[in-house]
Amino acid sequence: MNDIVWFYLIAIFIAAGLVKGVTGMGLPTVAMGLLGTFMPLPVAAALLVIPSLVTNLWQLFCGPALKVLWSRLWLMMTGIVVGTLAGSAFLISIDPGTSAFLLGAALMIYAGYALYSPVLNVAKRHERWLSPITGASTGIITGVTGVFVMPAVPYLQALNLSKDELVQALGLSFTVSTLALAGGLYLHDAFQLNQLSLSLFSVIPALVGMGIGQKIRVKISAKTFRKCFLLFLILLGVELTLRPLLF
Structure with a gap:
């Protein structure tokens, strides 16, 4: 990679880590969205694996109820x-314009x-049939776009967990x-x-960003930051979906 790509890579993972440090989530979503603006999604997804795994394992084992969950x-x-596993076949095979459109959407x-x-x-009586459907839907979207928040996050938020x-379930x-x-x-x-x-x-800039984000969290409203972050994701999504039409 040339110097400018290294710069983008470091800046993106610092930004993604910063978002996770402030909001507690969002590192894979931000990183995938930004990396997808200048590289093929399979490559972006591969770069995301270890930073995402390290930060999520930390989140997983810091909670009190892993066995119960x-x-x-x-x-x-x-x-x-x-x-x-099924959806990842599409991530590899579909053309870059379509994959960028799906990620943006x-x-x-x-x-x-x-x-x-x-x-x-x-x-709770509905979890036995909703859980595998939600999981499979999330998996297909993950396999196709590299983003694994929908519909997993809304579903887990609806389970009346403490x-x-x-946080541990996420x-x-x-x-x-x-x-x-x-x-x-x-x-x-x-x-x-x-x-x-x-x-x-990429773990290094991600952890640096998380440290910065945790310091920012005590100084600003997490609610305001979250709203700005979500609006940024919408703009990024618009750019990705329009790219096949513009280029």
Whole structure:
């Protein structure tokens, strides 16, 4: 890679880590959206694997109820793995314009939902059939776009979990999604050794960004920052969806 690409890579992972440091989530979404503006999505997804895995494992094991959450959500996690492995075939095979359009659409749908923030509740008796459907849907979207927030995040928010349980459940979902995406990329020969080293390097700026974000969080309104972040995702999504029409 030339110097300008290195600069973009470092800046993007610092920015993505900063968002996660302030809001507690968003690193893969921001990184995938920004990387997708100047490189093929399979390459962007491969670079994202280790930074996403490291930060999400930290989030996963800092919570109090991993065993309980796993027993409750294992059907969803199974669906995520199956859906991601199936969807990743499309990420590799579809043309760059279509993949950019789908990524942009996913970003806009997620940001629009998060801005509106409807109050949803899922009764526990419905989890047995909703969990695998939600997991498979999330997995397919992950496999096609590299973004794993929809519909997993709204679904987990609707389960009436405590704040700590929700953070840990998100960490579980994101960790499984990351591992499944890495597996899908590997199965389709889209995860190369040089990408692994770049992905490992990207952990450093991501952690730097997280540290900066955690310091910013105590000085500004997280709600205001989150709104600005979501509006930025919408603009980024618009740019990605319009790109096939403009270029």
